[in-house]
Amino acid sequence: MKLLSCVKKQYSFCKGCMACFKLGYCVIKDVAVKIVAKMHDADILVFATPVYYYSVSGQLKTMLDRANPLYNTDYVFTQVYLMATAAEDEAETVESTTKAVQGWVDCFDRATLVKTVFAGGVNEAGKIAGNLALEEAYLLCKSIQ
Ligand SMILES: Cc1cc2nc3c(=O)[nH]c(=O)nc-3n(C[C@H](O)[C@H](O)[C@H](O)COP(=O)(O)O)c2cc1C
Structure with a gap:
């Protein structure tokens, strides 16, 4: 299992040039390219994000957009x-x-969003301690190993 944190990484927005569909890779040369390559080869993808204005964080949204080169490839992940x-x-x-x-x-036709584990009531660092979602996430990880 590999944990990749985007918090301190600097990567650009997708610019929508669609060059990735022709070239098979992104023309923006930054750390997102390496992360997307790891996403391609992973058996399972687990995204983690705070809820920001009832959506995903900007970091995750940008990473999902930058993963556009994976579309129509022989990606490995199914879950x-x-x-x-x-x-x-x-x-x-x-x-x-x-x-x-x-x-x-x-x-991504071969993939399914299997489950969302939600930890609510977390409004400051450390507040997640004892949250039932931690146990749920732990048991889930054990079940898919
Ligand atoms: C920009 C921003 C938007 C947020 N939007 C929401 C929201 O829509 N609903 C909510 O319940 N909490 C919202 N929050 C609170 C965070 O989701 C919450 O504090 C989260 O646990 C932070 O996770 P972190 O400590 O991993 O950054 C927002 C926080 C920020 C900074």
Whole structure:
């Protein structure tokens, strides 16, 4: 299992040039290219994001856009999971965040968004301690190993 954090990484927005469909790779030379190559080869993708205005964080959205070169390739992953945190605790808080990721997954025919693990009520560092979502994520990881 490989953990890739985008928090401190600098990568550009997709510019929509669609050159990746012709070339098979992204013309923007930054760290996103390496991350996307790892996504291609992974058996399972697990995205983690805070809920930002009822969607994914900008870092994750940009990474999903930059993964456009994977479309129509022989990518390996078939299962996708989402882990999200938010200040609010209601189940519907994460609905449109899940929908944003579902929209990406739907473009990859062999892949399914299997589950979203949601940790609500997390509005400051450390507040996630004891959250039931941690146990859920732990058991899920064990079950897919
Ligand atoms: C720009 C921004 C937008 C946010 N939007 C929401 C939101 O729509 N709903 C919500 O419940 N929490 C929202 N939050 C709170 C974060 O989702 C929450 O604090 C999360 O647990 C932070 O995760 P982190 O500590 O991993 O950054 C927002 C926070 C920021 C900074």
